[in-house]
Amino acid sequence: MINVPRVPHLALHPPWNVLSTRPTHYASDLCVQGHSLQLVVRVERCAAGRLRDAYPVGARDIEVSIDGPCPPDVLTDLLGALTDAVTGEDPRCRRVVFAPDSADQTRIRAADSAGFRYVLDVDLGADAVSLFVAEPLWVTRTDRDQIPGS
Structure with missing residues (x-):
């Protein structure tokens, strides 16, 4: 198994507030409040x-x-806030992954609106999910001077 670092402690920008956390080494359950909603968010090392x-x-x-119902525009905002928080606290994180149910078009559209890129559908046994990723520029940027034959 690869050496997996501790999940970072996250603080979200307004209008989001993290009310409480239940951290372990690899995951943290956050009680998040904003936009007149209270949601449970799980942040976990993949x-x-x-x-x-x-x-x-x-x-x-x-x-x-994100557990529970959430309006699409609010979900888009929350996904953006979570991505900002993760990349701010762990600048070496290569991917923030969001994996909604493959049939949940509302969450899929929200992920797309938040800047996540669709990668593939995967079967996790009991669940079929669509993997979406948000990657920092240093991951997606191609340096043509470093690619042989370019």
């Missing part, structure tokens, strides 16, 4: 969670999941 065998995970990849 290499230690349900996605560990779903794709070639990196040790610092983080999955964010």
